[in-house]
Every structure is written in C-alpha cells, then in structure tokens.
Amino acid sequence: MIWFSLLVLLPLAAVVAAASQGGWSGYxxxxxxxxxxxxxRLTVTQAVLVTLVNIVLGTVIAWVLVRDRFWGKSVLDVxxxxxxxxxxxxxGLVLLSLYGQNSPIGIEWANTERAVTLALAFVTLPFIVRTVQPVLEELDTDVEEAAASLGASRATIFRRIILPSLAPAIAAGAALSFARAISEYGSLVLLSGNRPFETEVVSVRVLTFIENGSNTSAAVVASVMxxxxxxxxxxxxxxxxxxxxRW
Amino acid sequence: MVRTSLPTRWLLRVLAVAYVFFLVAWPVGLLVRRTFEGGFANLADALADPQVTGALNLTLVVAFYAVVINLVFGVTIAVLLVRYEFPGKRVLSALIDLPLSVSPVVVGLALLLVYNGRDGFLGSALEENGVQVIFSSPGMIMATCFVALPLIIREVVPVLHEIGDDQEQAARSLGANARQTFWRITLPSIKWAVVYGVVLSLARSIGEFGAVKIVSGNITGRTQTATLVVEAKYQNFQQPEAYAVSFLLVMVSVACLVAVAILRPQREQ
Incomplete structure (x- = not known):
C-alpha cells in the first residue's frame, strides 16, 4: 500500500497540486x-479519427481471425x-523506414499530419481486435442460423444479431485506443517532426514545458490528460x- | 453456421491482411533489411560503441529491478484485491489501471515533481540523505515500475478469482500458517499467470521511453537507456546504429511474444 502511494498516488497528486498553483486564472x-x-485540437481530432478507423478495421480483423480460415492466419494473429x-x-523508426525519406513505395508522410495518424493507428491496432476477438469466439452461431432460416439477409443478421452483441466489446476497445492515442509520445518523436501548430501533440507540448523549466504549465496540461x-x-x-x- | 458470401469474405480478408501488412509487417521487415544492409557490419559497429553497450547494460539493470519489484508488489496487491475486503477497494482497483491509460510523459512529470532534488516534495529530503532519485537509476526504475505496474496484477487477479479459496481454507484448517498457505497452495496455482505477467512487464520495461526520458535526464553514457540511444543516434545521423539497436529491441519483443504464445496453452490446461 505504501509503495503504491509513493509510486502512483503521491506523484499524481503532485501534478494536480502543481497545476492548481496559479489558481483558476493561471490554469x-x-x-x-x-x-x-x-x-x-490536433491530438483530439487524430485520436478520434484513429479510433473510428480502428472500430471498423479492428472489427474486420477480429472477424477474419475468428470466422475465416486461410493460409497464414496464425501469422496475422501474432x-x-x-x-x-x-x-x-x-x-516510430519502423514506420519512418516505409513512410519517411527514401521510402521504397514513394510515399513521404514524415513530418505531416498523416504521420501522426499513422503512428497512432500503429500503436492502437491491437486494442479493438483483442477485445472483440474473444467475444466473437464465444458468440453462438445458432442465433445467426435461426435468423437466416427465418429469411433474414446477411446484412440484417450482421446489423441485428452480431453487432449488438459485439457493441460492448467494441466500446471498451475504442475507449482504450482513444486513451492510448491521446497519450502517445514515443512513436511520434521521430516520425512527426513535432512542428508547432502542425504536428505537435499534447504529450510533446508537456515535454517542451518541462524542458523549458515551466513545470506549472506542464502540470496544467498534464492534469487535463x-x-x-x-x-x-x-x-x-x-x-x-x-x-x-446483462449476462 | 451461416456462410458469408465468397466476395464479401475475400474482401474482408484482403482488407484485414493489407491493413496489417502495410501498417506493421512491411515496416518491421524493412527495419530488419536496413539493419543487415552491409551484412553484420552495422550490428558489429553498434556493439563496439561504448555508448550503445552502456545503454544496453543500463536497460537490462533497470528492467531487471523493475520486474522484480513489480513481481513482489504486483502479486501482493493482486492477493489483497481478491482475498480481502477493505474500504476503497474499488477505487484502488480502478487506480491500478491508471498507468495503462496515462501518458508516459505525465508519469515522468509526476515523478519529477515529487522526487527532484531542488524543490521536490520528497526529493530534497532524500537528497540530503545522499539518495538521488531523479537523473539517476532509482528514478528510472520507479518510472519503469509505474508504467509496467498493472501488467502482472491484471494477469493474476482473474486467475485468483477463478481458483477460489477452497484449497487455501482447507490448508488453513489443517494448521498451515499464512506463509505456508501462500507458498504451497496459492503460488503454484497462479504460477503461469505470474510468469505470463513477468514476460509482459519485461517487454514493457525494456521498451519504456517517454517516462524514462524525462526522469533520467538523458545523460549520454550515464542515464541513457537503449530506447533513448535509438533516438539520439537517429538524430545524430548515425542511422545504421539506430537501426541496429532497434533491431535488438525488436528481437527482444518478438522473443517475449513467442514466450507468451508458448505459455498461453499451458495456462489453459
């Protein structure tokens, strides 16, 4: 308990304390x-964008991993x-080698907003896949068959039967991936170039404040995060x- | 089972594979190729550089201590959360997850505010007693512990729930004391969950970047870990060495993934 307080609670409380030093007006x-x-603004838009991409593609990947069968599926899983x-x-370095200078496919996205999207998509990829996958595995196919035998089309089955049971898992995964996207730092350092007003995300901003010695401003932004x-x-x-x- | 039509299935399959290929597989493959562009020269160069070897050493030391500390406290907190009732338990269990969703930069700042030597809340007192936390290894170990804290706990808690406490109560009623019960009954049954958690936190500890960057001060040759060296080398236009160190880090994380994949079936038995 004491270790936990020293390690987690006290430092986090210190952030809030430091943030409130200047009062509301300073804040x-x-x-x-x-x-x-x-x-x-950049961080929130990109995080929302990436989360939406993940909701669609994460669900697709989870579906493919559970319901489909093809050569190399276990590799995809790993x-x-x-x-x-x-x-x-x-x-960040890895993405830079394909989407940066000397890219073998001729795409150069480094130091642009695209780079931020790319990095966030990379680090948040597993979240929705890994939350949806187990739920989809447990899902009984009987209900789907019953729906099909009663004449429901495939689209209807997906919309009315599969989607509602996956919704909580998708929501949980989306929340995790949004949180991760908001707080991402490491992968953006090399990739995004950290240009103020263009590709600078919140985490980088906090770090700049710390490096300039203005711990209070850093704490203010950190407390929001x-x-x-x-x-x-x-x-x-x-x-x-x-x-x-519900269960 | 309702069959999905062939075109839809192919469309989804191609979509999933293409997305993962362009986002993960190809970039990682390229990194490996660039590392070995001149044979083993890049790797050899990097390993001959004292800055790199020092950083690798430091990473191992920091990760080792962080994992050991997390192992002890993680198992303790997990047992506490599952087996005992106390006020504030739900709050504690929610706070445990906090390090997973909080930014590493915020973690670094939080530790910096409390433990720095000049005006830190505890830092100045510790400094007077000759313990420097920030800009040296204790701070880096703490930062690493912080970010990897939930991994062991989250693996162990569900298993503890699942096995129940029947056996432990039986052991107690037969006269075993708390320590014997833990070592003989509880630990063997959560063994695989603990190992699994250790592998995960090892991967996380070795790869930590943001929090360690702030807390360590990134002093070349003294408090620079492997991930920090990658950044420094890349920005110094020593890309081959950055690729080589990254390749080593990729190897470690792949090894951890493989270990996890091997351990998973064993746990389910």
Missing amino acids: WSALQNDQTWAAV IIDVPFALPTIVA LAVALFVIVALDLVQRRVAR
Whole structure:
C-alpha cells in the first residue's frame, strides 16, 4: 500500500497540486496558449479519427481471425500483438523506414499530419481486435442460423444479431485506443517532426514545458490528460458492469 | 453456421491482411533489411560503441529491478484485491489501471515533481540523505515500475478469482500458517499467470521511453537507456546504429511474444 502511494498516488497528486498553483486564472491562461490549444485540437481530432478507423478495421480483423480460415492466419494473429510489444520509439523508426525519406513505395508522410495518424493507428491496432476477438469466439452461431432460416439477409443478421452483441466489446476497445492515442509520445518523436501548430501533440507540448523549466504549465496540461485517462477508466468500468449485469 | 458470401469474405480478408501488412509487417521487415544492409557490419559497429553497450547494460539493470519489484508488489496487491475486503477497494482497483491509460510523459512529470532534488516534495529530503532519485537509476526504475505496474496484477487477479479459496481454507484448517498457505497452495496455482505477467512487464520495461526520458535526464553514457540511444543516434545521423539497436529491441519483443504464445496453452490446461 505504501509503495503504491509513493509510486502512483503521491506523484499524481503532485501534478494536480502543481497545476492548481496559479489558481483558476493561471490554469485557464496556460490552457489558452495558442500553441497548446493547437496541440490539443490536433491530438483530439487524430485520436478520434484513429479510433473510428480502428472500430471498423479492428472489427474486420477480429472477424477474419475468428470466422475465416486461410493460409497464414496464425501469422496475422501474432503480428497483431507486435505493436504492443514493440518499444514506441522503435515503432516510430519502423514506420519512418516505409513512410519517411527514401521510402521504397514513394510515399513521404514524415513530418505531416498523416504521420501522426499513422503512428497512432500503429500503436492502437491491437486494442479493438483483442477485445472483440474473444467475444466473437464465444458468440453462438445458432442465433445467426435461426435468423437466416427465418429469411433474414446477411446484412440484417450482421446489423441485428452480431453487432449488438459485439457493441460492448467494441466500446471498451475504442475507449482504450482513444486513451492510448491521446497519450502517445514515443512513436511520434521521430516520425512527426513535432512542428508547432502542425504536428505537435499534447504529450510533446508537456515535454517542451518541462524542458523549458515551466513545470506549472506542464502540470496544467498534464492534469487535463490525467482527467481524460480517469474518465476513460470510469467509463470502461461502467460498460463492463452493464455487460456483466446483462449476462 | 451461416456462410458469408465468397466476395464479401475475400474482401474482408484482403482488407484485414493489407491493413496489417502495410501498417506493421512491411515496416518491421524493412527495419530488419536496413539493419543487415552491409551484412553484420552495422550490428558489429553498434556493439563496439561504448555508448550503445552502456545503454544496453543500463536497460537490462533497470528492467531487471523493475520486474522484480513489480513481481513482489504486483502479486501482493493482486492477493489483497481478491482475498480481502477493505474500504476503497474499488477505487484502488480502478487506480491500478491508471498507468495503462496515462501518458508516459505525465508519469515522468509526476515523478519529477515529487522526487527532484531542488524543490521536490520528497526529493530534497532524500537528497540530503545522499539518495538521488531523479537523473539517476532509482528514478528510472520507479518510472519503469509505474508504467509496467498493472501488467502482472491484471494477469493474476482473474486467475485468483477463478481458483477460489477452497484449497487455501482447507490448508488453513489443517494448521498451515499464512506463509505456508501462500507458498504451497496459492503460488503454484497462479504460477503461469505470474510468469505470463513477468514476460509482459519485461517487454514493457525494456521498451519504456517517454517516462524514462524525462526522469533520467538523458545523460549520454550515464542515464541513457537503449530506447533513448535509438533516438539520439537517429538524430545524430548515425542511422545504421539506430537501426541496429532497434533491431535488438525488436528481437527482444518478438522473443517475449513467442514466450507468451508458448505459455498461453499451458495456462489453459
């Protein structure tokens, strides 16, 4: 308990304390800084975008992994976990080798907004796949067959039967991937170039504040990120308990 | 089972494979190719560089301590969460997940605020007693512990729930004390979950970047870990060495993935 307090609770409390040092007015003025605001906007838009991409493609990949059968499927299954295990800085370097200078396919996205999207998509890839996959595996195909025998089309079956049972898992995965996308740092360092107003995300902004010695401003922005993280955890807990009740 | 029509199935299959291929498989493959562009020269160069070997050493030391500390406290907290009732248990269990969704930069800042030597809440007192936390290894170990904290706990908690406490109660009633019960009954049954959690946190500890960057101060040759070396080398236009170190890190994470894949079936038995 003491270790946990020293390691997690006390430092996080210190962030909030440092953030409130300037009072409300200080808090707002730190947030209203143009550059910070641009970073927040970029991060949130990109995180939402990537989460939407993940909702669609993550569900597709999970479906393919569970219901489809083809040569090399187990390889695909292992590759999904790679972004989890890869150090984030290496993730950035790896993406840079295909989408940066001297790209073998002639795409150069480094230092643009696309690079941010790409990096976030890379690190959040496993979340929805791994939350949806087990639910899809457990899903009984009897109901689908019954629906089909009663004349439902494939699209209707998907919309009315499969999708509702996957929804909580998709929501949980989406929350995780959104939280991760908001807080990502390592993979963006090399890839995005961190150009103010263009490719600078919130985490990088916090780091710049720290390096300039303005810990209070850093703490203000950090406390907002902390609040988002807490919010996601509470939301996840609620979703999971609703699902648990339904079973 | 309702068959999906052939075109749809192919469409979904191609979509999934293409997405993963362009996003993960090809980039990682390219990294490996660039590492071995001149045979083993890049790798040999990197391993002959004292900056790189020092960083690799430091990474191993930090990851080792972080994993050991997390192992002890992770198992303790997991047992606490499952077997005992106390006020604030739900809050604690929610807070455990916090390191997973909080930014590593925020983690670094939080530790910096409390433990820095100048005006830190605990840092100045520790500094007077000769313990430097920030910009040296204790801080880096703490940062690594913080980010890898939930991994062991989240593996062990469901298993503890599942096995129930019948056997433990039987052991108690036969006169075993708490320690004997833990070593003889609880630990063997959660063994695989613990190993699994250790592998995951090892991968996470070795790969940590953001939090360690802030806490360590990134001092070349002294507090630079392998991930920080990758960044430094790349920005110094020593790309071949950056690729080589990255390749080593990729190998470690792939090894961890393989270990996990082998362990998973054993746990299900």
